[in-house]
Amino acid sequence: MLSTLELKRTPFHERTSRLSVTQNWRRWAGHIVLGSYELSLEHEYWAIRDGAALIDVSPLMKYMIEGPDAARLLHKVTTRDILKMPVGQVYYTGWCDDEGKLLDDGTVARMDEQRFRMTSAEPSLRWLAMNAVGLDVKVTEVTDRMAALSLQGPKSRAVLNRCCAEPLDKLKYFRLTNTSIGNIPVSVSRTGYTGDLGFEIWMDAEQALPVWDRLMAAGGDYGITPCGILAMDMARVEAGLFMLDVDYTAATHAWIDGQKSSPLEMGLDWAVNLDKKGYFVGRRALEREKREGSAWKLMGLEIAWEGLERLYADVGLPPQIPAMAVRGSLPVMHEGKQVGYASTSTWSPVLKKYIALAHLQRPHYEPGTSLTMEVTVEHHRRQAPAKVVKLPFYEPAWKKK
Amino acid sequence: MSANHYDAIIIGAGHNGLIAGAYLARAGKKVVILERRPIVGGAAVTEEIFPGYRFTEFSYVVSLLRPEIIRDLELPRHGLKILPLPSTVTPMDNGDYLASWSDHDQTRREIYRHAPRDAEAADEYSRVMARAAKAIKPVLSLVPPDPSSMSVRDMLGLLKLGKYAKSLSEKELYRIAKLVTQSSADLLNEWFEFDPLKGTKSASGIIGTFLGPHSPGTAYVLLHHYMGEIDGAFRAWGFAKNGTGGVTAAIAASARAIGAEIRTNAAVKQVIVKGGRAAGVALENGDELHAKVVMSAADPKRSFLQFVESKHFPDEFTQQIKNFRVRGSSGKVNIALSELPQFTCLPGESPLHRGAISISPSIDYIERAYDEAKYGQFSKQPYIDMIIPSMIDRDMAPPGHHVMSCFVQYAPYDIDGGWDDAKRDAFGETVISTIERYAPNIRRAIVGKQVITPKDIERIAGITGGNIFHGELLLHQLFFLRPAPQWADFRTPLPGYYFGASGAHPGGGVMGAAGKLAAHEVLKDWR
Numbered sequence: 001m002l003s004t005l006e007l008k009r010t011p012f013h014e015r016t017s018r019l020s021v022t023q024n025w026r027r028w029a030g031h032i033v034l035g036s037y038e039l040s041l042e043h044e045y046w047a048i049r050d051g052a053a054l055i056d057v058s059p060l061m062k063y064m065i066e067g068p069d070a071a072r073l074l075h076k077v078t079t080r081d082i083l084k085m086p087v088g089q090v091y092y093t094g095w096c097d098d099e100g101k102l103l104d105d106g107t108v109a110r111m112d113e114q115r116f117r118m119t120s121a122e123p124s125l126r127w128l129a130m131n132a133v134g135l136d137v138k139v140t141e142v143t144d145r146m147a148a149l150s151l152q153g154p155k156s157r158a159v160l161n162r163c164c165a166e167p168l169d170k171l172k173y174f175r176l177t178n179t180s181i182g183n184i185p186v187s188v189s190r191t192g193y194t195g196d197l198g199f200e201i202w203m204d205a206e207q208a209l210p211v212w213d214r215l216m217a218a219g220g221d222y223g224i225t226p227c228g229i230l231a232m233d234m235a236r237v238e239a240g241l242f243m244l245d246v247d248y249t250a251a252t253h254a255w256i257d258g259q260k261s262s263p264l265e266m267g268l269d270w271a272v273n274l275d276k277k278g279y280f281v282g283r284r285a286l287e288r289e290k291r292e293g294s295a296w297k298l299m300g301l302e303i304a305w306e307g308l309e310r311l312y313a314d315v316g317l318p319p320q321i322p323a324m325a326v327r328g329s330l331p332v333m334h335e336g337k338q339v340g341y342a343s344t345s346t347w348s349p350v351l352k353k354y355i356a357l358a359h360l361q362r363p364h365y366e367p368g369t370s371l372t373m374e375v376t377v378e379h380h381r382r383q384a385p386a387k388v389v390k391l392p393f394y395e396p397a398w399k400k401k
Numbered sequence: 402m403s404a405n406h407y408d409a410i411i412i413g414a415g416h417n418g419l420i421a422g423a424y425l426a427r428a429g430k431k432v433v434i435l436e437r438r439p440i441v442g443g444a445a446v447t448e449e450i451f452p453g454y455r456f457t458e459f460s461y462v463v464s465l466l467r468p469e470i471i472r473d474l475e476l477p478r479h480g481l482k483i484l485p486l487p488s489t490v491t492p493m494d495n496g497d498y499l500a501s502w503s504d505h506d507q508t509r510r511e512i513y514r515h516a517p518r519d520a521e522a523a524d525e526y527s528r529v530m531a532r533a534a535k536a537i538k539p540v541l542s543l544v545p546p547d548p549s550s551m552s553v554r555d556m557l558g559l560l561k562l563g564k565y566a567k568s569l570s571e572k573e574l575y576r577i578a579k580l581v582t583q584s585s586a587d588l589l590n591e592w593f594e595f596d597p598l599k600g601t602k603s604a605s606g607i608i609g610t611f612l613g614p615h616s617p618g619t620a621y622v623l624l625h626h627y628m629g630e631i632d633g634a635f636r637a638w639g640f641a642k643n644g645t646g647g648v649t650a651a652i653a654a655s656a657r658a659i660g661a662e663i664r665t666n667a668a669v670k671q672v673i674v675k676g677g678r679a680a681g682v683a684l685e686n687g688d689e690l691h692a693k694v695v696m697s698a699a700d701p702k703r704s705f706l707q708f709v710e711s712k713h714f715p716d717e718f719t720q721q722i723k724n725f726r727v728r729g730s731s732g733k734v735n736i737a738l739s740e741l742p743q744f745t746c747l748p749g750e751s752p753l754h755r756g757a758i759s760i761s762p763s764i765d766y767i768e769r770a771y772d773e774a775k776y777g778q779f780s781k782q783p784y785i786d787m788i789i790p791s792m793i794d795r796d797m798a799p800p801g802h803h804v805m806s807c808f809v810q811y812a813p814y815d816i817d818g819g820w821d822d823a824k825r826d827a828f829g830e831t832v833i834s835t836i837e838r839y840a841p842n843i844r845r846a847i848v849g850k851q852v853i854t855p856k857d858i859e860r861i862a863g864i865t866g867g868n869i870f871h872g873e874l875l876l877h878q879l880f881f882l883r884p885a886p887q888w889a890d891f892r893t894p895l896p897g898y899y900f901g902a903s904g905a906h907p908g909g910g911v912m913g914a915a916g917k918l919a920a921h922e923v924l925k926d927w928r
């Protein structure tokens with residue numbers, strides 16, 4: 001028995017821990033998972049972008065929401081139109097406090113007319129229960145009971161077709177199906193955190209290892225590669241996907257208002273269904289923000305390589321940037337005045353560009369705006385020229401096909 | 402302008418021709434790129450010779466492609482992806498192997514296993530080479546100056562042009578000067594003792610040359626291999642998605658998007674000269690195309706001895722081009738396989754299968770291979786540089802099957818009695834049996850193979866003499882001497898006729914610098 005002195009291990013630990021050369025463990029929601037398996041992130045990263053990457057995402061918080069009022073609860077809590085949501089659909093969504101500021105973000109999957117599965121980054125049981133007062137709905141946390149794998153990359157479908165009971169060729173983007181892998185019941189959703197073709201596989205934690213083994217065996221011919229969360233971090237930035245506690249602060253964790261972000265500020269306009277019926281938490285504030293425009297926006301920044309080269313040439317060096325995503329705030333300026341900050345920056349191998357997710361103040365968030373971002377060149381703070389671009393940075397044709 | 406009138410005509414849609422065309426189109430010129438083959442790419446092509454198995458037919462590793470070209474032409478947006486090629490492994494005769502990785506600790510531990518002193522020397526060696534490469538590198542992107550003679554002093558002057566060279570000490574500059582004239586064997590013997598290590602390192606010094614590791618000048622070629630490392634995150638070292646044809650497909654897509662026209666099956670017969678200037682080209686099919694400027698991006702012999710009548714060039718120039726050494730010395734065997742080759746030293750499937758596999762047990766092995774070539778034979782035990790593209794890019798072969806790219810040296814263009822089918826078969830057989838010594842299942846796994854001799858390089862890719870770099874990277878054929886003294890600035894004695902391919906400065910390899918620099922010179926002269 002592991003004591004509560006230790007962080008939790010995922011149901012795949014027995015496999016993942018043996019495959020990792022680096023033993024580079026990272027914390028994720030009270031668990032340890034692998035940051036990387038290999039000494040260089042390149043192979044894991046390219047598995048996401050060109051092959052099939054197998055990622056243990058079990059630490060995601062998972063909830064089953066069941067009962068006659070399940071849809072009404074989620075309709076009220078999230079910004080999506082859950083009443084109109086078909087069975088077999090998955091929505092990405094954020095959820096807010098009364099001021100329309102984000103508490104968390106995750107996915108909601110409609111398993112059945114009266115049964116949903118929700119994922120989140122932070123514990124959400126209390127928030128859901130508070131909002132369920134007076135509703136006929138049962139919320140159960142299944143985080144530990146349910147294991148989850150993310151299989152991402154252009155070859156992910158071919159791998160799953162080799163081991164799922166039926167082919168997944170018809171499974172559309174953000175849809176879900178129940179099937180089995182070697183007689184083990186699994187649900188497969190066409191979702192992920194990479195912006196590539198990809199699937200997430202949900203199963204009973206007791207059955208986790210045989211599913212892992214089947215996938216690894218089926219994927220051999222496609223170069224399936226166990227992949228840690230560091231390579232995924234690079235991919236998610238390219239895909240314009242943000243992360244709680246890195247790119248925004250949950251409204252409940254914020255000490256001051258300035259630390260909070262609304263879904264509109266985070267660029268989630270498409271996932272805020274203001275045209276949906278009835279009340280939902282944060283509705284009034286979001287309507288106001290929509291009318292008046294957002295003070296901030298999360299946008300993409302592309303750092304101009306020539307500019308970076310010039311800064312480094314001054315000290316006789318070619319540009320030196322880390323070969324992984326950096327979770328750290330970097331000031332963004334306009335003509336010497338700070339107008340925002342980058343929250344995650346990374347080298348993008350597929351785009352061959354240095355990119356960042358940046359919170360920018362109005363009016364500096366329009367695509368095409370020229371700004372500068374701080375870089376540290378040989379211990380000196382310098383400003384590298386950068387351009388505001390729309391997110392995502394990278395969206396391959398096969399992502400939604 | 403009518404259909405067959407252009408601002409610029411480019412002969413040859415190898416990567417250099419495509420790049421030159423793209424840059425000219427970017428500057429607003431009406432450009433056509435003419436290619437004799439049905440496909441673009443030149444020596445950087447991928448072809449499906451056996452259904453389902455795609456061969457990166459000639460060139461197979463991307464290492465020197467200029468980052469500014471990748472950016473200017475937005476090649477990632479047009480599909481360029483460079484996949485990692487993280488290791489090199491040298492199988493040894495005793496069933497063991499020597500590996501090197503991109504990770505420093507892994508490599509040090511591996512070399513230490515064989516030769517502890519070499520493990521330390523290897524660190525120092527790569528630092529010295531990388532610093533030297535960093536100093537030389539800026540020269541690659543410059544139009545070379547034209548000193549009347551070349552001495553060590555000139556060489557140093559040239560180096561000092563580079564802004565990075567400022568940081569080098571006099572001692573380091575002299576070390577570089579020595580590097581440029583030394584043999585790779587001498588250089589490596591100064592540093593290392595372990596034969597497979599020296600053999601493998603020396604091999605990169607003889608690629609594309611008709612020289613052995615003991616020949617002077619080969620150390621410089623070693624340096625070329627460190628150039629790519631300097632670009633840091635931007636380095637383009639690895640295996641291109643879809644093979645090297647993926648690189649030229651991206652460049653062609655970019656060129657077309659910018660407005661350049663590309664015509665395939667359009668072999669140029671001759672450059673039309675009017676009033677002492679190049680004025681267009683006549684195609685083999687009889688069509689004539691007209692332009693203000695013509696650039697050849699084919700090899701130097703064709704460009705100057707075939708496309709243009711000799712009366713338009715000074716005799717001295719024609720003589721210099723005739724003397725330009727283009728002796729092909731390399732062959733290629735591309736193999737379609739029903740299973741992974743099982744190397745005795747690497748049972749099962751190992752991460753090392755995603756890297757290079759080098760048959761180079763010692764410097765002597767390679768020198769002996771060269772000896773046979775000197776006397777007009779292909780090597781009976783050749784140096785082979787292999788990769789298994791399907792282990793890196795799963796789209797290269799059907800699932801579970803593989804393709805293998807084997808670069809082989811030496812196979813002289815001027816083989817005794819000339820190349821014929823029987824000799825080609827024998828050459829292919831030699832390569833297979835050499836590999837078989839290290840990977841016994843290879844023969845039964847073969848689904849099909851394509852054996853390419855230097856004569857075939859000439860025939861298929863259209864490179865006269867079959868030298869992979871259009872001309873050896875020898876000191877007297879580099880910088881301001883390439884392709885001929887006084888004509889290294891991409892201009893030629895015929896006004897309006899330019900030259901921008903691997904036979905020009907800074908030389909061969911899928912680098913693109915020649916095409917880009919040539920386009921800039923064309924634009925400078927534009928009136």
Ligand SMILES: Cc1cc2nc3c(=O)[nH]c(=O)nc-3n(C[C@H](O)[C@H](O)[C@H](O)COP(=O)(O)OP(=O)(O)OC[C@H]3O[C@@H](n4cnc5c(N)ncnc54)[C@H](O)[C@@H]3O)c2cc1C
Nearest residue numbers: 413415416417437443444460461462669869903909910911
């Ligand atoms: C076997 C082999 C292996 C190699 N391996 C590597 C490697 O791993 N890495 C690397 O960087 N480099 C490698 N190289 C070298 C590299 O491929 C070449 O230097 C480079 O591709 C040459 O490009 P280019 O554009 O200068 O000329 P080419 O690619 O040779 O293009 C010239 C073009 O001109 C065309 N042409 C010729 N005559 C005519 C005509 N009359 N009319 C119209 N078109 C004409 C040809 O068909 C050809 O398409 C290799 C080369 C070979 C042959």
